Amino acid sequence: NAGVTQTPKFRILKIGQSMTLQCAQDMNHNYMYWYRQDPGMGLKLIYYSVGAGITDKGEVPNGYNVSRSTTEDFPLRLELAAPSQTSVYFCASSYGGTGRETQYFGPGTRLLVL
Amino acid sequence: GQQLNQSPQSMFIQEGEDVSMNCTSSSIFNTWLWYKQDPGEGPVLLIALYKAGELTSNGRLTAQFGITRKDSFLNISASIPSDVGIYFCAGRSSGANSKLTFGKGITLSVRP
Numbered sequence: 001n002a003g004v005t006q007t008p009k010f011r012i013l014k015i016g017q018s019m020t021l022q023c024a025q026d027m028n029h030n031y032m033y034w035y036r037q038d039p040g041m042g043l044k045l046i047y048y049s050v051g052a053g054i055t056d057k058g059e060v061p062n063g064y065n066v067s068r069s070t071t072e073d074f075p076l077r078l079e080l081a082a083p084s085q086t087s088v089y090f091c092a093s094s095y096g097g098t099g100r101e102t103q104y105f106g107p108g109t110r111l112l113v114l
Numbered sequence: 115g116q117q118l119n120q121s122p123q124s125m126f127i128q129e130g131e132d133v134s135m136n137c138t139s140s141s142i143f144n145t146w147l148w149y150k151q152d153p154g155e156g157p158v159l160l161i162a163l164y165k166a167g168e169l170t171s172n173g174r175l176t177a178q179f180g181i182t183r184k185d186s187f188l189n190i191s192a193s194i195p196s197d198v199g200i201y202f203c204a205g206r207s208s209g210a211n212s213k214l215t216f217g218k219g220i221t222l223s224v225r226p
Contacts, residue, residue: 004156035216040123042202042218043157058213090156103214105156 001026004106006091012112013081021076021109023091031094032074033103034058034066036087043090049074081113116141118203118217126223131193137203137217138185145206146179146186147214152199160201161188193224 007022025032030051035043035058045058049068063085065077074093078085089109094101119138127133137146145164149157161172163179163186170177176189186205190197200219207215 040218042118043216045213048213092156102159102162105158107154107156 003027004091004093004104006089006106006109008109009107010110010112012114013078014114015081015083017081018077018079019081019111021078021089021091021111023074023076023106024072025074025091025093025104026072027093027095027104028071029093029095029104030071031096031101031103032068033092033094034064034074034076035090035092036060037090037108038087046076046089078111083113085111086113087111116205116207116215118205118215120201120203120217120220122220123218124221124223126225127193128225129193129195132189132191133193133222134190135188135201135203135220136185137187137205139205139215140184141205141207142183143205143215144183144208146177147204147206148175148177148186148188149202149204150199151202151219157202190222193222195224195226198222198224 004025033048034046044060047066049055052071055066091106092103094103147162148160151157161177168179174191178187200221202219203217204214
């Protein structure tokens, strides 16, 4: 299994541009998550999904959108990039959302908005 | 919202030394997790704790779930250079679809 994969690894955007961060998992996990990590700030949850067709906001959803058309994929969309969205973005997945389910993380996408 | 406190932000130790980290919260959690993040990588789960008072080891790592459910501790014994990285604690409270709350992380440096 490849686990959780993310593309691209690094991207530079101009203010106002849009892009989609891709995330895929091959572990047949129901739950998927998007986090952003800023220096010294830990991980903040942006959006999550408990299954195909179901998404919900996390702690910092503003400026982002997600979709979950399949179990495997959970893309994150930035419509109008802003400098405040410069961050490292991590996708994660787990079989369930409570109890003893472990979240597995992808390698991250580094985004710079200039 | 819920917050987890980890301090200090950075720790510097000599190879071979033991190191302890703790994580505290004003809220009760039912699950405590410790993750390590290597440079340029995503976090990887080290130890998971599910019961107050639980003490669990993973090689040179030992973690404990505090009795009050408001704290957890991670100990690394006989540190080696590859222990370098950021160590995050994370907690989950009860309830359906309860999400993880992460601490800000502690950056550990190990001097050879």
